[in-house]
Amino acid sequence: MTHSFEPREDPDIDSVWRWFEFQLGLIREEQGRILQILAAGRDIGVGPPVAPGSPFIGLAPREVEAFFDEQAGYLELLTMFELLATIEAILRIEFKARVRERRKDDLSRRFREAHREAHKLRGDKIRLDDDILGALKRGRCGGRRLSRNVEPARLACAWQALAPEAWPGLYAGRCTAHRARIDRFDSTVAMVGRTRA
């Protein structure tokens, strides 16, 4: 079994999202259980007991909500980093594959060119921003050229394509021009989806 946060040959953004949803579900379930104790109609003092030593003892309802919101916030942050790392891994694998296989499409040509330039400057070290995202930036995405904030927009674009059910706002750098589903993206972004398939 492959666990989240382990290096893997086949990075899978879906598993990260499932892990996030599962963890968030646990947080909300526990929040509901705790708040139910405080619900009207229950005698809070002697009602369904809070476990001895529970960190919630003495907390008011708003504080319980704030506590669980904070937990969910940390989880979202952690998930965002994991998603970014997974997308980077997907992009790097695709970059290497397109360079190695010498495909004839425009993106593969741009990747090979970026690879040649990087090789001259830094040997085998490929940078996500300058080389991979730089090559993507030189192309078009969704029929529009991205003018600014392109790196987060590209990654957010890929994220949106792969997880269209994602919470709005989870990704602050989301590119609003590219909210469409994966079939509306050009090969630049759609390739991320193909790698996953």
Place this chain on the structure above:
Amino acid sequence: MGDQLTEFLRKKEQAAGPPIDWQTKRESFVRSVEDLYALVKSMLRESIASKAVTVRTFEMEVTEDYIGTYAIPGLELTIGGERVELRPKGALVLGAAGRVDIRGGRDTVTLIQNANDEREWTIVLQRVPHLRTAPFDRESLKYALERVMLPLP
């Protein structure tokens, strides 16, 4: 479908148990807080007599779900120009009959009222990873004041 709805509502109503007398709960909490202040004053008796500590009660309001907004006294301790306040948080808290916060310039320490014996108060020493408490007495009051007040130079 209609039967299922009726059954669901009946179960919810049954699960709620007998209604809580929130007014009695509020009055009981206010009395307990007044008793707590009397206890604090007795613990500080010598310091109050020597004027090392000045004590003043003040009126404040607490708003809670089901109970509403009500007036309750707070207790202010002035120690060498520094102020520490005991501020009731409310009666509707988890696993306890009520709560009062001891708030100073540096930190806040929580006092919780024992759910089974409302005359007893407990001080929260640590909340995470596991709750650690101690009975509220002169020793734990000293600990609380040391924690909430600015450190000695």
